[in-house]
Amino acid sequence: MQPVPLIRLCQIGKDYPSVSTSGNRLRMIASLLFRRGEIPHFCALQGVSLELKAGESLGLIGENGAGKSTLLKIIAGVVKPSTGQIEVNGRIGALLELGSGFHPEYSGLENIHLAAALMGMSHAEIDRKLEDIVQFADIGSHIHEPIKHYSSGMVVRLGFAVATAMRPDILITDEVLAVGDESFQKKCIRWIEGYLAQGGTLLLCSHSMYHIQTLCQKAVWIHGGRMHMYGNSFDVTREYLTYHEEKNCRAEHQEHRVHPEGIYQIRNLWLEDDAGTEIAELEMGGVLRICGVAHSPDERPPVILFGVARVDGTSIYGTHSNETAYVPGRIAPATYGFCVRLPRLPLLPGKYTIRAHAMDPEGLRLFDTVNTTLRVTGQTRDYSLCRLEHEWLPARPDFAERERGAQE
């Protein structure tokens, strides 16, 4: 049997009313009461359709103000969507913001009671679980102090502890992990991993791509109130990071291209796989061929350079054809072709720029730059740009001597 979706969103949209004048307000009340008429509004979310089955974990990413929190609030039932249908089958535990449901004047213990009651627990249930909650929060004797004296990290500890005790069918957290310290974050992640392993369902909103990749199978990228991308969390986070890199360098990095007649220049540049098919995407570790056609004004074969850079402009590698005494082949008058093969491309998944330049045969002057982009796919938790060949070896006995020597 197909598992029943715990959450089903169908074309969800949310408008916030923009009311300024008092006459507007009165008319708006009437239209809300009798459910007709148009209210001036701005649109926070539009056409979001999603399904979340039991045991799935979904990450939510997007820029500030993209509508992530609004979407979470809609799913948590705090906000009523303006359009579309929402269906939720299960007990939701939502940690929407710092200290949601806490009263600053009351002590930690009293707030545990309140927060637990808000999540629908009875007195007896709370009392039974109180010890676990206090232990998980681990804030010592501060539990008896009013939480207005707490740091934001302590408030989050308390909130998360209550949510863990509730064992909801669906756990919704909105960027709450970020406030906790290292050890508490680890504790939370361990707990969430255990929760997921036992079939729990998670909806996580975070700006930490690491958390999204570790905890979520799938991810949604919300952009400008719409679903921009939905899919495997690795792919979506990578795409999202790429977007940010591009956004950052768009301002700084201006392309400067020169196109006067009669200079050495690359006329055409494309990428191929080993079979010779043109590609724009490559599996990590695959074979890449960079091919192109260059123009030589004086019929002498040009020197070809190529380089690989990250989309934000950080260069990774570059070399030129003189290094190996490679000479491009003449394919037509004043026209030379070249091809360079990169076996086992070590680039990590992401988006890269492949650049090529043509130089005079003396290799003195750089005339132009031609770019093309390459997307490397694959799944890995390696960091940074490229994979360096390595292997892990067992420790040898002489390591101990070395250690002793260092201590003396």
Next chain:
Amino acid sequence: MAIRKLWPYRWLLLNFLSREIKGRYIGSVSGAFWALLHPLALLAVYALVFTAIFRVKFPELAGHSFILFVAVALWPWLSFQEGAQRGALAVQNGSGLVKKVAFPHELLVHASVLSTYVVHVGGFLLVLAVLALSGSDLHLLSLPLVLLLLCMQFLFTSGLSLILAALQVLLKDVEHLLAPLFMIWFYATPVLYPASLVPPQIQQVMAWNPFSYFISRIRDLLMTGNSQIGWQDAVMLAACLAVFTAGRWFFNRLSPYFEDFL
């Protein structure tokens, strides 16, 4: 939302209630003492002004003291006035919760009104006990009926508060309207005077004030022990239920949109 659906939230209501009651006096030295002080101070002022300065005398007193006459009306009135005023601001004051947690918002209003009634009805019973012990002639046997009237009054207060609270979220004017409204309502209600002293033309208008019914009825029960139940009581009960239901309809119709405006 059917009232039945609120049952799973009973613990939350209880929690809100204890929070409201404790919250009023938290940090204050003498705690619940303040709950009694305000009405007692009012009572002392009225007693001074009307018995020592104006020296009022009217047949309805029938041998009772003016203090007793005002006291039996003052606590029910104050539970209404304070309950409605607190209830009207309950959602706005609870905006932190409304914006972050999903729960039936009407509980905030119910807890505000209910806590006021708990505090003032407690004070009322205490004052009645003191009055009875000090030798006043009170018909305490009709107390159950008085409590029933207070329940009806509670339903009315809740219904009104729900409407005011919902409006307050959307129109911030409600807050400023409340003080003058209740001031006028107080003097239009026979708390400081018997309804029979009012000129007949105005009596017609006053008949529409539900609190002239509540106050006269409670006073009647306690001072003369007249516990006959008439058709008027049935109509009032129905009216209170209607106000309560209408208030809930109004409130729950608008409550999904509260988050947009808070």
